[in-house]
Amino acid sequence: MQLGAPADKMKIPPTLMEDMVTGFAILAADGQDSGIAGHLTARVEESEYLLGHRYGLAFGEVGEDAVCLTDFSLAEAKTGIVSPSLAFHVAMYKARPDIGAIVHSHPEKVIALGATGAKFEPVFQSALMLWNDVHHYDGYDGIVEGEKEGAKFAQKLGNAKILLLKNHGLIAVGKSVQHAVCASVIFHQNCRIQLDSMKAGKVSGFDNKKIKADALQSAYEFLNRESVIQMRWRQLARGARH
Numbered sequence: 186m187q188l189g190a191p192a193d194k195m196k197i198p199p200t201l202m203e204d205m206v207t208g209f210a211i212l213a214a215d216g217q218d219s220g221i222a223g224h225l226t227a228r229v230e231e232s233e234y235l236l237g238h239r240y241g242l243a244f245g246e247v248g249e250d251a252v253c254l255t256d257f258s259l260a261e262a263k264t265g266i267v268s269p270s271l272a273f274h275v276a277m278y279k280a281r282p283d284i285g286a287i288v289h290s291h292p293e294k295v296i297a298l299g300a301t302g303a304k305f306e307p308v309f310q311s312a313l314m315l316w317n318d319v320h321h322y323d324g325y326d327g328i329v330e331g332e333k334e335g336a337k338f339a340q341k342l343g344n345a346k347i348l349l350l351k352n353h354g355l356i357a358v359g360k361s362v363q364h365a366v367c368a369s370v371i372f373h374q375n376c377r378i379q380l381d382s383m384k385a386g387k388v389s390g391f392d393n394k395k396i397k398a399d400a401l402q403s404a405y406e407f408l409n410r411e412s413v414i415q416m417r418w419r420q421l422a423r424g425a426r427h
């Protein structure tokens with residue numbers, strides 16, 4: 186791990202470090218590698234420190250030695266160790282104390298869906314883990330390097346799990362690395378299926394008028410159970426190792 190000035194005061198839980206390395210591997214295996222852009226960060230417990238990765242590396246290149254600790258002032262961004270765009274992560278962590286991890290990536294099919302002007306719609310069962318939890322941001326503010334833009338993302342995200350950034354990519358949040366990464370993987374999969382459906386004809390998702398709300402709610406609750414998220418995470422981790 187690369188350590189910035191404040192890092193020696195912090196103890197990084199070993200499980201968090203392991204989750205970060207696994208999370209990067211899962212995102213790379215899922216096709217969310219974004220070249221030199223894109224981030225996975227985790228808040229270190231309830232502190233004002235976060236873990237990110239060395240600026241310039243793709244997700245698939247991140248091992249333990251490329252995971253970096255920085256505090257909310259992002260001093261490590263000024264020296265080029267971490268991306269200055271982590272400023273929007275800081276803004277989101279400040280706005281949502283329940284958020285423990287954030288994924289930001291640029292999968293082509295997510296961008297393609299957003300570029301059609303269509304809104305995200307769950308089209309397969311597992312995507313009900315995101316039922317009513319996807320918001321959209323259609324604005325554009327240039328390359329984000331400040332907390333001000335981050336605060337705007339946080340406001341658009343509200344209490345949801347995913348923000349689809351038109352012509353840009355996705356932001357997925359969760360209470361842990363596992364939750365944020367699983368949400369981004371399922372979201373990505375749904376975008377691929379939704380796009381295929383759009384090419385084939387009219388998209389028909391879960392119709393609120395025909396399906397009882399408690400069926401959707403119970404699916405949402407099941408898919409967000411901690412045990413189910415952990416099972417999904419372990420399966421994704423095994424897949425990423427092959």
Ligand SMILES: [Zn+2]
Nearest residue numbers: 222223353354
């Ligand atoms: Zn981006």
